[in-house]
Amino acid sequence: MDIIYADYSISMSDFKKNPAQVLRTAGEKPVAVLNHNRPAFYMVTPRLFEALVQELGDRDLVALARQRLASTEPAIEVDVDAL
Structure with missing residues (x-):
């Protein structure tokens, strides 16, 4: 059985x-779209997708x-006052 990473x-x-x-x-919330009772893909809103991409970038x-x-x-030692 596959794990479903969605509330719906x-x-x-x-x-x-x-x-x-x-x-x-x-x-x-993400939605798992099932094909033969197995996740075929997940549907997410643009807002959630952007948050996921931001998290991966971070x-x-x-x-x-x-x-x-x-x-x-x-490493190079720098005098902050000289900047």
Whole structure:
């Protein structure tokens, strides 16, 4: 059995009948669209998609910052007053 990462789910055939109504009903929650009782895709609002993309970008930046903090070799001492 597949894990469903959504509060709402709907069959593909029911989804095809009225996708806009499914989106309205779910509000800001993701919807799993099922094909033969398995997730075929997830439907999310643009707002939720943007939040997910932002979170992934933030995670990438955190990983890069940690990597750079671990490497102090190329560090250059700077006098803040001289800037």
